[in-house]
Amino acid sequence: MEFQKETTVLGRLPLEYIRVLDFGTAVAGTVPGMLLADMGAQVIKVESRNRLDMLRYDSLVLRRERAKVREDLLDMRTHVHAVNRNKMGITLALNTPQGQEIVSELIKISDVVIDNFGPGVSQKLGIDYPALCKIRPDIIALSITVQGYSGPWKDTRGYAGNMAGLSGLATLLGYPDESEPQSNFGITCDLNAGESGALAVLLALVHRQRTGHGQFIDLSAVESTIWLLGEPLMDYVMNKRVAGRQGNHDPVLAPHGTYPCQGEDKWVSIAVDTEAEWHHFCQATGNQQWALDDRFLDKYSRLKHRAELDPLIAQWTRGHTSRQVTELLQRAGVAATPVLDPAERYQDAHFKERGLFVRLEHPKSGPEILCGNPWRLSATPPQIRFPAPNVGQHNEVVFMEILGVPSERFQDLIEKGVI
Amino acid sequence: MHASNSGPLHWLKVVELGSMVSAPFCAKILADAGAEVIKVEEPPGGDAARGYGPFPSDIPHPERSGLFLYLNTSKLGITLNVDSATGREILDKLVTEADVLVSNVEMSRLEGWRLAPTSLRDRFPRLIYAHISPLGGSGPYKDYKAYQINSEALGGVVEQVGHSGREPLQMPFHYGGYEAGLAAASAILTTLLVLGIEGKGQVIEIAEADVWVTLQTGIQFLDYQAGGLPTRVPRKAEQTALSRTYMRCKDGYMLVSMPQLAQWRRFWAVVGQPEVADNPRYQDRNKLPQEAAQELRSLVEPWFMARTKEEIFYLFREARVPITPLMTVADVVDSPQERHRTFFTEVHREDSGPLTYPGVPFAMSETPVHMRQPAPLLGEHNAEIYCRRLGYSIQELATLRQCRVI
Numbered sequence: 136m137e138f139q140k141e142t143t144v145l146g147r148l149p150l151e152y153i154r155v156l157d158f159g160t161a162v163a164g165t166v167p168g169m170l171l172a173d174m175g176a177q178v179i180k181v182e183s184r185n186r187l188d189m190l191r192y193d194s195l196v197l198r199r200e201r202a203k204v205r206e207d208l209l210d211m212r213t214h215v216h217a218v219n220r221n222k223m224g225i226t227l228a229l230n231t232p233q234g235q236e237i238v239s240e241l242i243k244i245s246d247v248v249i250d251n252f253g254p255g256v257s258q259k260l261g262i263d264y265p266a267l268c269k270i271r272p273d274i275i276a277l278s279i280t281v282q283g284y285s286g287p288w289k290d291t292r293g294y295a296g297n298m299a300g301l302s303g304l305a306t307l308l309g310y311p312d313e314s315e316p317q318s319n320f321g322i323t324c325d326l327n328a329g330e331s332g333a334l335a336v337l338l339a340l341v342h343r344q345r346t347g348h349g350q351f352i353d354l355s356a357v358e359s360t361i362w363l364l365g366e367p368l369m370d371y372v373m374n375k376r377v378a379g380r381q382g383n384h385d386p387v388l389a390p391h392g393t394y395p396c397q398g399e400d401k402w403v404s405i406a407v408d409t410e411a412e413w414h415h416f417c418q419a420t421g422n423q424q425w426a427l428d429d430r431f432l433d434k435y436s437r438l439k440h441r442a443e444l445d446p447l448i449a450q451w452t453r454g455h456t457s458r459q460v461t462e463l464l465q466r467a468g469v470a471a472t473p474v475l476d477p478a479e480r481y482q483d484a485h486f487k488e489r490g491l492f493v494r495l496e497h498p499k500s501g502p503e504i505l506c507g508n509p510w511r512l513s514a515t516p517p518q519i520r521f522p523a524p525n526v527g528q529h530n531e532v533v534f535m536e537i538l539g540v541p542s543e544r545f546q547d548l549i550e551k552g553v554i
Numbered sequence: 555m556h557a558s559n560s561g562p563l564h565w566l567k568v569v570e571l572g573s574m575v576s577a578p579f580c581a582k583i584l585a586d587a588g589a590e591v592i593k594v595e596e597p598p599g600g601d602a603a604r605g606y607g608p609f610p611s612d613i614p615h616p617e618r619s620g621l622f623l624y625l626n627t628s629k630l631g632i633t634l635n636v637d638s639a640t641g642r643e644i645l646d647k648l649v650t651e652a653d654v655l656v657s658n659v660e661m662s663r664l665e666g667w668r669l670a671p672t673s674l675r676d677r678f679p680r681l682i683y684a685h686i687s688p689l690g691g692s693g694p695y696k697d698y699k700a701y702q703i704n705s706e707a708l709g710g711v712v713e714q715v716g717h718s719g720r721e722p723l724q725m726p727f728h729y730g731g732y733e734a735g736l737a738a739a740s741a742i743l744t745t746l747l748v749l750g751i752e753g754k755g756q757v758i759e760i761a762e763a764d765v766w767v768t769l770q771t772g773i774q775f776l777d778y779q780a781g782g783l784p785t786r787v788p789r790k791a792e793q794t795a796l797s798r799t800y801m802r803c804k805d806g807y808m809l810v811s812m813p814q815l816a817q818w819r820r821f822w823a824v825v826g827q828p829e830v831a832d833n834p835r836y837q838d839r840n841k842l843p844q845e846a847a848q849e850l851r852s853l854v855e856p857w858f859m860a861r862t863k864e865e866i867f868y869l870f871r872e873a874r875v876p877i878t879p880l881m882t883v884a885d886v887v888d889s890p891q892e893r894h895r896t897f898f899t900e901v902h903r904e905d906s907g908p909l910t911y912p913g914v915p916f917a918m919s920e921t922p923v924h925m926r927q928p929a930p931l932l933g934e935h936n937a938e939i940y941c942r943r944l945g946y947s948i949q950e951l952a953t954l955r956q957c958r959v960i
Contacts, residue, residue, distance in 0.1 A: 193813065198780075213776035288871065288890070292870075292875060302881070303881050307726055317716070321715070322773055331916060335918065338587055339562065339918065341562055344747060350918055355895065357915075364727060364883065365727070366728070368883055368887060369620025370607075371887055372620070373611075383703070391703065393724075402721065472700060475710060485693035504775070512741060512758055
């Protein structure tokens, strides 16, 4: 049954009355602001011209041929576009007296301040929580650091790969029969930090709505992954057992894994739980003999004999495409899905219908496809409204229109290199 | 500015109809934040996580499952057979008093119980109803069967774990369920803010596969449009150029990564070979020929092998270079940093003895979020909820049990 949109969609975004000053950089620091912006918050990304967000140098360039001058490349980076959509962008030099003055004016009209500077830096810049409180007592401040604001390891520097190693996650991923650690560095840890940060800010906003009080949130990016690893942590706590690489093993599902299909590097995922599913699986694949095989008679035997069962299944799946396997098995009530690459995900009818991809036009790099936001609210859904800001793109809008700075002062600040 | 112990959601009432990971994790976050969460478990066995483990000494016991204990802290627990007509009546009474209902029960069962979100919302216009499922309630796959690995295969994570040349891998230990629960908790908080202003509840739908596609892999989607990033990670990617690679050391591995030039210079100073930082042969780090990359590794391999993770980590923290240890779950639980942050809490409960639980990854200065009480025993709060709140007598409670309503 479909979730029907509310008949009276409020036509508004849930956080449209919230303003966020976003000093975050890289991925972990920018995702909280992104999620809030997706839900309608007015998020102002603040960058210093001398120290732009590293993603403006670090990530790939979209449609390089469209760059007119070298500086354009700063605005045409993939990760910048992905995590800064729906945000306005300003430039501000905080290490000047005029910069300090104007940032105070911005703080006064903001509800939330987010940073991932690292311990001690926001204090030097005069925008740590005690300083923020003096300007606006009900401010909500989120500081994201790799390991937390204090502690023996607070000076840890690290990116997503480091976080995967520090959280214990990296030791759980990979093939059990390989000895080298898996050198795969997806961005899951960055996203976990960003999503946990957004959660914490939302908790603070709920509290402030009822009491008028703000607060300081100290978030550890590494802990944002640790708290998702319940089973192996509890197993160590209970039994001193240290979990290692899991491969595609599952303790209760058999068969369970990915199997090769027709085509280059094409796979299908299959998972079987109950005996009924197993029988339907054997039937649907035309392998009734497996259901009678001593080695596979029940789940325990199938788990024990995985090494013999998996190659037999692979032999069968190799004769079909991943879509064929999926449709055949799903019709028989067995869990199977194709392993999709990015192009396939984009073209997939299911994700299309669910509206997960959004086309936007970026002023410099042109058309691009962004992934949407998965929080489906019936009356106030998120919206991907506009692309990531170019460096200082909204200086006029923010300083002159929103803050009300007269144009002489604005020009003066530009000349002095403050903006 | 004052600190209170009651949590930011101390006024909130939640009913959870969930099992295993996604809905229970979502409700746990709300419960640890102070909400009153009534977890409804179906008799006789309750939440399937009670049978899942891990168990102390590997002896199964429904009150000692590590997964259940972790995911259900701070909640009240009741048993209720929602298949029975009386059971549904009772659930209605509970939902009447609640602000939020969160569930990961299959939609077909919910429809059979007249608990499909839209029909429930007609009766309770202020209710926030969050439903979590692997693939969602719309689209060609809405009736597909999917376990974790199947949502991940669609969502893209499976192509990122493991490497080319062999089978793609899952994210183990119900990782996707946690991601879905986390998304649901944030979505619920957003709707609470709307409720506070407009007085209107909403229906929230969270699909695990959506979370993978949009957030967990979606952030990299533009990289494919820019023609970068191979679909599968090649084996031993970047293992040679001292860039995002693991180096063996005396007692384990260190992850070596130093994208910035200043970090590169400080690295070579720490390992006692500052001249290498200026050597033109190694300047263009992104385009090193194979032999040059291999040379760099040989230059530092002995230095790493002579030192422990702790020693190396200390040196590079001081030098502000992102070189960090590969930690096992044991290292994480025993970590001095986490001890300082009191991230793990020890809890004593009758049936399970002292256990150390992970907490939440953030410290809030005014409204701390933390475990308030251990996970409930099966039906532990039946008397409190049914008798004290709903007005049943103890005898009626016994009858309800005999009639398999609770």
